[in-house]
Amino acid sequence: MANLQSNFLGIKSTNPFWLASAPPTDKEYNVRRAFEAGWGGVVWKTLGSEGPPVVNVNGPRYGAVYGADRRLLGLNNIELITDRDLYTNLEEIKRVKADYPDRAVIVSIMVPCEEEAWKAILPLVEDTGADGIELNFGCPHGMSERGMGAAVGQVPEYIEMVTRWCKQYYSKPVIVKLTPNITDIRKPAAAAKRGGADAVSLINTINSITSVNLDSMSPEPSIDGKGTHGGYCGPAVKPIAMSMVSEIARNPETADLPISGIGGVTTWRDAAEFMALGCGNVQVCTAAMTYGFKIVQEMISGLEQWMDEKGYTSIDEFVGMAVPNTTDWQYLNLNYIAKAKIDQDLCISCGRCFAACEDTSHQAISMTPDRKFEVIDAECVACNLCVNVCPVEGCISMEEMDAGKTDPRTGKVVEDQYANWTTHPNNPAAMEPAE
């Protein structure tokens, strides 16, 4: 029977599903509801320095991107860090942690990039009994204009410096939250590690404008006719987040750095995928904001069922298992030949595969007057577009050609051996294959 118990940096939680630092974790009331619903941990919404708290806009804070049936695919947010008094937050954190000793409570912090500021707040946080801190170097809106959030996360030297202060003035684990609004995610991750970070968490939100009101000509969310870029999150950002996670997991410099995965985790499967790419746990926000805290129940039951089916008893057994299979394009096997195959019993004859292939790809699908669609192997390059546009799951699949067979497209016999671009004759920089 699968055990979802999580031990991330020595921080124990009943499961690997944490709520990310965000509106859902801004106060005691919400966090208690989250724990009652079954969440393994929370990262408390980012605290700022002592003194008058930040203020938020008083108009809309969120913008959205929808899929069919108004499914929320992406959310963008211009809310800032907590706009509640520091001490109120600290007292609440202390109470909640005391009441839920088996859950993880992490405190997110964002204070100016000055040693004194960090030195001042860290003992206060330490006193709450929280399990660790997360440094918010990610928020791309509002705070970054004040030299905080992404403004720090975009400068590896600052990350290293602030992380070092935190390790100096705080005794428990330090997680550095990274911004994706950067060219190469490996640089800030490496800087965090050099600064002594116990882990990185990523991604924070992505700079975004979700829509423009074509009547008022204002970006949404619109505040009195003006809009600004916000932080994009939700299912739409998951592929970007997973790529960045894999970059850090694959980089020899940071391969041993624990990762908390964030970005569009909506189902148990999303969580398992992040974890397979090297994340010790995941953080969730948009899914909870869309459906409420109850969704964690599906995440828990789904992950348990999948682990049981696969024979995993603890989450550590599959964390990072997909990392060795994540490689560079140049190492992909060019002797692997596949062809699309359409299951005629499942086909509903919508013809989308035909339109996609005929108009935008390789003219490798035939269509009869009675709407039977078949793959022309002599033209199919196995691009997968037909699979992706087909509305029926499992109707079109990619079938590997066995070695020894002749690919009707190239007339060449499918070879058994692995061969990649580095040794390909068309590569001007090709190396001689090893003898």
Place this chain on the structure above:
Amino acid sequence: MPTTSPSNKVRADGVVSARLSSEQLNENFCDLHAPLSPHEAKVAADRCYFCHDAPCITACPTSIDIPLFIRQISTGTPEAAATTIFKQNILGGMCARVCPTETLCEEACVRETAENDPVEIGRLQRFATDKVMDAGVHPFTRAASTSKRIAVVGAGPAGLSCAHRLAMKGHDVVIFDGRQKAGGLNEFGIAAYKTVDQFAEREVEWLLSIGGITVELGKRLGENLELDELQSEFDAVFLGIGLAGVNALGLDNEDASGSDDAVEFIAALRQAAHLTNVDIGRNVVVIGGGMTAVDAAVQAKLLGAEHVSLVYRRGVENMNASKFEQDLAAQKGVNIITNAQPVGLIANGSVQEVEFAYTETGADGFKVTDETFRLKADQVFKAIGQKLALNVAGLDIEGGKIAVDENGLSSLDKVWAGGDCASGGDDLTVTAVAEGRDAAEDIHAKLMG
């Protein structure tokens, strides 16, 4: 004892009006398919897969680009969607209401294949067309005048469609119709719950707003209108006269009081100032198996008839009424009896009973058996088909209809025909619209060629 309430007329014998209260009648005759709200339309539109060379387009007699108009709805431009519809079918509003979509576009929908639950094409079409028509917007303008004059006989779906397309091309059109109101079967021949709020009348008005079309009512071919005169007076003639003749049972007492043609009942109901004015029997028998039979039977039930039987001489699989229509009738409480043929009308001044003999269809074909039964009836509606009521020298007839080529051209010079009166195609509103439109294109090509 409570005083006699109007609802007690439910059990009144004979043919009487107002069996039900005015409120109950209004409720019974409300929209069969209520219009979609904007939210419902958005949800319904999201289900369309935007198929390649979509089967729904092929299944539509007017070939409306359905995936395109649904996508236009889903992207917030129902007005553009309406234009897409009206380009192919100027009576798209009526067709959205009366098309047997379950045997046309929605039957072909791939989501019917996938989930037995097609995209609601008909209701989406209504959503788009209502939007534009309710705003009083007519999306087309006339081309420069050609000075050609064309006579259209019959102001039903075929004639209106033909006239509109011709007017759009810059021709001047005169529509003649024998009734005192335009619309043809849209106005007189469709169940009231399919086209509420005088939609047929409003649609004609909207269609004519393109201009260039004059309507002359009370002009019937063979009575006060002659085809040869039209041929000489106009550059072309289009006949969209429908099937004005009604088939008879060929039984004694067919003229007895209470024995009526279903089409006349339906027309009278549609034209009634109020539903409480429409007479209906306590026991009603409808004879026939098509859409007209169902329309008559269901409306008889909705008017408050206590027992309504729809009797068809062949098996259910031979009924022209679609499965949806059959289910509707059953749901409204109509008793459907198949494989029974009327062999006698028992009357005593007015109809009392109908006698039926069971029929069999075996290896040696259709035969009437000796086994009979009787149904009480104070009203009998005959819906056993209509026939062409026109006989003009030189006008070829094929299968009881005006013989036409693929463009609707008849055997007579300058005379085209379309809709129910012409050969080819199903007797559907949407088919009539397609035939009228295509004949107009051919007339235009021939006149301007």
